[in-house]
Amino acid sequence: MSDPKIDGFELKPGFRGMASDTGSDQTMFKGVHWGKAMMWIFLLSDTFVFSCFLIAYMKGRGSTPVEWPNPSEVFALEAFGVPVPLLLIALMTFVLITSSGTMALAVKYGYEKNRKMCGWLVLATAIGGLTFVGMQAYEWSKLIHEGVRPWENPFGAAQFGSFFFMITGFHGTHVSIGVIFLFIYAYKVFAGHYENGGKRGWFTTMKGDYVEIEILGLYWHFVDLVWVFIFAFFYLW
Amino acid sequence: MSDEYENKSGYQAQSSEALTGSAGSTPDMDYVRPAELPEQDLYHGHTFLTKWVFCQDAKVIGVQYFLTAVFTGIVGLILSWLMRLQLGFPGLAGFITAEHYYQFVTMHGMIMVVYFLTALFLGGFGNYLIPLMVGARDMVFPYVNMLSFWMFFVAVAILMASFFVPGGPTGAGWTLYPPQTILEGTPGSGMGILLMLVSLALFVIGFTMGGLNYMITVLQARTRGMTLMRMPLTVWGIFTATVLAMLAFPALLVSAIMMTLDKVIGTSFFMPTILKAGEVLEYGGGSPILFQHLFWFFGHPEVYIVALPAFGIVSDLISVHARKNIFGYRMMVWAIVGIGALSFFVWAHHMYVSGMNPWFGFFFATTTLIIAVPTAMKVYNWILTLWRGNIRINTVMLWCLGFIVTFVNGGITGIFLGNVSVDVPLSDTYFVVAHFHMVMGIAPVMVIMGAVYHWFPLITGRLLNETLGKWHFWATFLGAYSIYFPMHYLGFIGVPRRYYEMYDSPYMTSAVGMNEFISLAAFLVGAAQFILIFNIIKTLKTGKPAPKNPWKANSLEWHTSTQPPEHGNFGERLPVVHRWPYDFSVPGAKDDFIPQTTPPSEVVHTKVEKT
Numbered sequence: 001m002s003d004p005k006i007d008g009f010e011l012k013p014g015f016r017g018m019a020s021d022t023g024s025d026q027t028m029f030k031g032v033h034w035g036k037a038m039m040w041i042f043l044l045s046d047t048f049v050f051s052c053f054l055i056a057y058m059k060g061r062g063s064t065p066v067e068w069p070n071p072s073e074v075f076a077l078e079a080f081g082v083p084v085p086l087l088l089i090a091l092m093t094f095v096l097i098t099s100s101g102t103m104a105l106a107v108k109y110g111y112e113k114n115r116k117m118c119g120w121l122v123l124a125t126a127i128g129g130l131t132f133v134g135m136q137a138y139e140w141s142k143l144i145h146e147g148v149r150p151w152e153n154p155f156g157a158a159q160f161g162s163f164f165f166m167i168t169g170f171h172g173t174h175v176s177i178g179v180i181f182l183f184i185y186a187y188k189v190f191a192g193h194y195e196n197g198g199k200r201g202w203f204t205t206m207k208g209d210y211v212e213i214e215i216l217g218l219y220w221h222f223v224d225l226v227w228v229f230i231f232a233f234f235y236l237w
Numbered sequence: 238m239s240d241e242y243e244n245k246s247g248y249q250a251q252s253s254e255a256l257t258g259s260a261g262s263t264p265d266m267d268y269v270r271p272a273e274l275p276e277q278d279l280y281h282g283h284t285f286l287t288k289w290v291f292c293q294d295a296k297v298i299g300v301q302y303f304l305t306a307v308f309t310g311i312v313g314l315i316l317s318w319l320m321r322l323q324l325g326f327p328g329l330a331g332f333i334t335a336e337h338y339y340q341f342v343t344m345h346g347m348i349m350v351v352y353f354l355t356a357l358f359l360g361g362f363g364n365y366l367i368p369l370m371v372g373a374r375d376m377v378f379p380y381v382n383m384l385s386f387w388m389f390f391v392a393v394a395i396l397m398a399s400f401f402v403p404g405g406p407t408g409a410g411w412t413l414y415p416p417q418t419i420l421e422g423t424p425g426s427g428m429g430i431l432l433m434l435v436s437l438a439l440f441v442i443g444f445t446m447g448g449l450n451y452m453i454t455v456l457q458a459r460t461r462g463m464t465l466m467r468m469p470l471t472v473w474g475i476f477t478a479t480v481l482a483m484l485a486f487p488a489l490l491v492s493a494i495m496m497t498l499d500k501v502i503g504t505s506f507f508m509p510t511i512l513k514a515g516e517v518l519e520y521g522g523g524s525p526i527l528f529q530h531l532f533w534f535f536g537h538p539e540v541y542i543v544a545l546p547a548f549g550i551v552s553d554l555i556s557v558h559a560r561k562n563i564f565g566y567r568m569m570v571w572a573i574v575g576i577g578a579l580s581f582f583v584w585a586h587h588m589y590v591s592g593m594n595p596w597f598g599f600f601f602a603t604t605t606l607i608i609a610v611p612t613a614m615k616v617y618n619w620i621l622t623l624w625r626g627n628i629r630i631n632t633v634m635l636w637c638l639g640f641i642v643t644f645v646n647g648g649i650t651g652i653f654l655g656n657v658s659v660d661v662p663l664s665d666t667y668f669v670v671a672h673f674h675m676v677m678g679i680a681p682v683m684v685i686m687g688a689v690y691h692w693f694p695l696i697t698g699r700l701l702n703e704t705l706g707k708w709h710f711w712a713t714f715l716g717a718y719s720i721y722f723p724m725h726y727l728g729f730i731g732v733p734r735r736y737y738e739m740y741d742s743p744y745m746t747s748a749v750g751m752n753e754f755i756s757l758a759a760f761l762v763g764a765a766q767f768i769l770i771f772n773i774i775k776t777l778k779t780g781k782p783a784p785k786n787p788w789k790a791n792s793l794e795w796h797t798s799t800q801p802p803e804h805g806n807f808g809e810r811l812p813v814v815h816r817w818p819y820d821f822s823v824p825g826a827k828d829d830f831i832p833q834t835t836p837p838s839e840v841v842h843t844k845v846e847k848t
Contacts, residue, residue, distance in 0.1 A: 025464045025814070026273050028456045034377045037457055038449045041483065045445060048487035052534075056491065056527055060506060064522040151503040151519070159522055162504035166495070206278060 033211045036218070043222045046174075050226050053170065054233055057163045061237075069155030071235050074143070089235050092135045093227065096175075099128030100224045103217045110189070110210035118213060119189040125220065126182035129175055136172050140165070164234060171230055174223045178216075185216055267836040269462040269813050277374045277458075279805055291387070293379035294804045295450075298386045299365030300696065305386075306357035309393055313348040314763050316341045325756025327738045335737040336424040339408030342735060343425075344400075346411025347433070350539060351440060352393055354681055358546035359444070359482065360389060362688060363451050363475045365696070369794035370472050372460025372812050374805045376450040385450070388443025392436045399425070399432035407433045410735060412536070415507035415528050416520070419500040431500060434493045441490045444482060451479045460793075462814035466570065467833070467848060469792045469818045470563065473570050474549020477577040478542045484581070485538035492531040499523070529591055533584035540677050541580040545573055547684040548615055551640050553818070554687050555619055557790045558634040559626030560829055562819035564618045572611035572618075579608040589657050590664045598657040605655035609648070616645055627822060627829070632706030633788075636687030639714045640680050647676025650725065665735070668728020671721045679717045686713070686769070694783030695794060698801050699776050709768040716762035723751050789830045792818035796832050817848040 011017055011030055021030055029037055061068055072085035079087055106121035143164075147154045153161040188208065193199040198207035282288035292298060320341045323333045333341075364382065368375050376382045399406040408424030409417060417423050419430055455468070455476045468476075495506040499520075507528040508520035548569075556563040563569060585593065585601040619641055628634060650672040654660045663669065686709070693701050732739070732748050739748060786795040798808025812834045820831035825843035837845075 023464060023466070025270060025462050025467075026457075026459050028465070030273070032457065034453050034457055038378065038453050041452055042445070042449055045448075045483045045487060048484050049491060052488050052491035052531060056495065056506070056531065059524060059527050059530075063524045063527075065510075066522055150498065151505070157522060158505055162498065162506060166498060166504075170494075 033209075033215075035215050036211060039215045039218045043218065046222065050171075050229070053167050054229060057167060057233060060159045060163055061157075064157040064159050066157040068157050069153065069160050071237070074148075074155055074160075075139075075235055086235055088135060088139055089231065092132055092139075093231055095128050095135070096132045096224050096227055099125045099132070100221050102128065103220045107214045107217045110194070110213040113195075113210070115189060115192060115195060118210070119186055122182055122186040122189055122213065122216075126179050126186055129179040129182060129220075133172060133175055133179060136168065136175075140168075167230060167234070171223070171226055174226070178220050178223055181216060182220070185213060189213065267815070267838050269815070272461055272811075274458075276811075277377075279375055280379060281804060291383055293375070293383050295364045295368050295376040295379065295382060296696075296802065296804075296806075298376075298382055299361050299363070301386050302356055302360030302364060302389065303362075305390060305393055306353050306361055309348050309396075310353040310357070312397070313345050313353055314766065316345040316348070318760060318763055320345065321756040321759040323737065325753045325759075336405075336408060338737045339410070339735070340406050340424050340429075343408050343411050343413075344396075344406050348396070349678065350411065350543070351437070352396060354543040354677075355444075355482070355539070356389060357685060358543060358681070359451065359475060359479060360386065360447055362471070362546060362550065363479065364447070365692070366471055366794060367451055367454050367475060368458075369797065369802060369806055370469050370792055371455060371458065372463050372793050372807070372814060373454055373458040374807065374811070377453045377458050378450050381446045382450045385443050385447035388439055388446065392439040392443060395432050395436040395439065399429050399436070402428035402432065404429055412529075412532060413496070414532075415496060415499065415523075415525050416509065416511060419496065419508075420511070420513075420518075431497065434497045434500070437493045438490055438497075441486045441493075444486060448479045448483045451475065452483070460811050460814060466567065467814055467817045470549040470552040470566070470569055470573070471546070471792075472549070473573050474546045474552075477573050478545040481538040481545070481577050481580060482542050485535045485542070487535075488531045489535035492528055492535070495531075496528070526588075526591060526593060529588050530585070533587045534581075536587060537584040538577075538580045540673075541576055543677050543681050545577060547640070547681040548573060550688050551637050551684045552615075552619065552622075553792070554633055554684075554691055555622050555637045556819050556821065557691075557788050558631060558637070559623050559628045560821045561622055561626035562817075562821055564621035564624075565614075566817065566819065568614060569618055572615050575611045576608060579604060579611070583608055586655055586660070589660045595657075602655055602657050606652065609652055609655075612648060616641065616648070631690075632701070632703055632710060633687045633691045635707065635710045635714075636683050636690065639710065640683040640687065643675050643683060643714075643717070644680040647672055647674075647680060651676055663728055665733055666728035667724045667732050667734055670734050671724035671728060674721050674724075679721065683714075686710070689769070691788065692794075693773075693776070694787050694800075696801055697777060698783055699780035700783045700787060701776050702772050702780065705768055705772040705775075709765055709772065712765035712768065713762055716758050716765060719758035720755050720762060723755055727751060789828070790818070791816075791820060791830050791832045793833055796834055816845070820845055820848075 012020055022028055024030075075089060076083040076085045077087040078084075102121045102124045106118050106125060109117040109121060143161075148161045148164075150162050150165045152158045188194070193208045194210045194212070198209050200207055280287075280293050282292055282294075287293075289297065292301075319330070319333060320338065322330050323338050364376065367373075404425050404427045406425045407413070407418065407430040409426075409430065413430070413433070419426055423430075425433075455472060459468075495504075498504045499506055499508055503519055505520045505523035507525050508518075508523040509525060510521040511518045552563050552569060582604045583601055585597050586605045589598050589601075619637075650668065654663060654669065654672055690701050690706055693699070727748055730747060783800070785800050788795075793807075793812055793814070794802070796812060797806055813836075814833045815836050816831065816833055818833050820826075822829045823831055823840070823843050823845045826840060826845065831840055831843075831845060
């Protein structure tokens with residue numbers, strides 16, 4: 001289906017507008033593409049998943065009888081012979097947030113029907129995500145070399161490794177899935193699947209549209225936002 | 238249909254003739270906003286595989302869900318027979334060891350709550366009824382919907398596989414409390430628990446795919462004129478339950494992942510330091526209470542995930558079969574939403590004896606008692622709907638009345654258990670077993686049965702046999718009361734739940750006869766369910782064809798182009814809705830029902846309310 005633009009509706013502002021949208025027939029979110037609404041609700045559900053993980057982490061960290069390791073020592077990286085705390089994490093965070101920027105631009109160019117720019121920017125986002133996953137793999141292997149395991153570690157409470165590998169692993173899985181889709185969608189944009197009314201997808205009769213890039217972007221921004229929380233809870237606490 | 242679709246239309250009324258879609262001139266009073274969205278393109282299957290197996294039609298998916306859930310339900314029923322065999326007549330069936338008994342308890346609980354009731358209400362009735370009732374051609378993402386069912390199917394297959402692995406299925410109790418769940422000595426602590434956790438995780442993933450469909454279909458794909466406050470309460474119940482599930486299942490997913498890691502790679506999320514036969518185990522430093530919090534953050538909304546669709550469906554059934562509008566529709570809607578919201582703030586009332594801070598108990602007792610208020614409102618409204626209604630005592634109505642009685646019974650014992658000081662002595666006794674079976678076992682099943690008798694003609698085009706249906710009802714209703722009413726007494730005298738055998742304990746003297754009686758009733762109730770299966774088979778073979786809209790209902794599912802509805806539901810034109818689905822027995826109207834599609838200009842001289 002095509003995406004009816006929000007400017008096709010004369011929406012009233014503020015609480016009154018919200019009430020009249022809610023009270024109207026057919027749709028509650030006027031002009032919002034089904035897929036986009038779905039992604040928002042999925043992300044709400046996923047927020048609860050990550051919240052459960054992080055609350056469990058707080059509870060686990062609070063109730064362990066053994067001392068929690070000092071994150072600025074554990075996560076330090078040698079640069080020119082000096083251990084710099086949080087260097088790698090700062091780089092990872094920078095790359096991921098930058099990829100959010102390229103994603104936002106890709107959405108803009110997509111809606112402007114600028115196929116080439118949109119495609120290149122989705123590709124750049126994918127490469128940014130891949131770099132992040134690569135750096136995370138480096139960080140994991142570094143910690144594993146230092147003896148950190150999910151069930152034990154030389155720095156303190158065993159739960160440190162458990163929560164660290166589980167939560168960053170779960171987030172990394174999200175990033176990896178996003179990267180795979182970014183590559184697929186970069187191909188789809190370049191191949192012109194969203195041009196001229198859109199190409200029908202596999203085993204479905206729905207037609208492609210540049211709104212799909214925005215939906216993918218929502219997911220990608222969410223993954224970045226979650227990273228900010230993980231960053232704060234693991235590295236700064 | 239493209240002529241009806243106005244992409245650039247605003248809210249402001251345009252000239253009405255072009256917009257209402259009906260032929261000729263229609264009065265302004267029949268004006269309905271033009272369609273916002275173009276028609277949904279549907280994928281029509283052509284081969285047997287795409288038509289009946291990997292089908293994208295929500296109705297077929299609903300039936301697939303229904304049948305799979307009923308299959309698991311029959312497994313759960315057989316397990317309950319085996320449990321009652323052991324409890325009523327200890328030692329009679331020599332093959333039931335204590336380990337087996339715990340495995341039966343666990344699998345019965347998990348199957349009935351998650352794989353039977355949740356899947357049946359949301360996957361089964363949700364898929365079948367939501368698109369029909371809101372006037373959509375299908376779910377909004379048919380392909381994802383199809384994946385949802387097959388994910389559920391795989392989850393069920395893995396769950397059933399756990400019966401056949403070495404060590405058997407897990408026997409840790411359906412709550413799967415650590416640390417005992419994954420420690421040696423608990424039945425099925427090897428492969429059994431692992432398969433259970435994997436199956437639960439897949440269930441959550443599969444459900445998420447379905448749940449997104451149900452929510453977006455309700456929010457974004459209603460037909461013209463269908464406002465939220467004109468939706469049948471069935472849709473409200475299923476919708477709110479889906480919202481709960483989308484927010485509660487994450488906690489189950491997370492606890493399943495963490496416990497899997499504890500089991501497989503030896504982390505200690507939930508595992509404290511444990512001494513076993515004088516030796517300290519590898520585990521240490523984890524928090525078993527954390528699991529209980531995560532589990533019940535899922536587990537309590539889960540109760541309402543089962544109950545809210547039942548509330549919604551029973552409201553519709555009562556209204557149709559009492560030929561009267563539902564009393565306090567808006568109150569009913571807000572009660573459903575309110576119960577749904579409150580259900581996230583009551584979870585720790587399952588944990589009064591877990592050793593958590595007593596102030597927690599105080600807080601959660603308060604919220605638990607508050608949730609009784611909207612629930613009681615609903616019960617009053619059902620009764621006030623029946624008050625002076627033109628009640629038809631058919632099979633469907635009997636099931637509805639049975640629901641009200643069993644639900645009130647279970648609800649009142651819930652108030653007992655919601656208070657900490659009353660709960661502590663009653664905790665882990667048969668009183669609790671009686672309570673939750675009454676309120677979320679028997680009561681929702683009564684609604685399911687009523688719904689089956691009600692919608693069977695829609696799905697198959699044939700009416701189920703009424704005589705058999707009444708036998709089925711009375712055997713189930715009286716039998717279920719015979720099972721669970723005495724259990725309250727067993728709880729009061731202190732018989733603990735989950736015990737394999739009472740041996741020579743003092744409870745035995747008064748509990749023996751009662752346990753035998755309960756077991757006999759349980760065998761009877763279980764057997765009575767085969768009346769329904771016989772009825773269905775008989776009806777499909779020789780039953781009389783149902784007339785169109787046999788119950789004279791108003792909601793859209795009965796006003797499709799064909800009965801049973803074909804793929805796409807409504808034929809050429811989507812229906813246009815002008816009213817709520819509860820205009821029964823309106824003074825001055827020709828019939829005692831006014832379908833939702835009847836425009837106001839046709840009922841000008843009646844005393845119909847504006848809805």
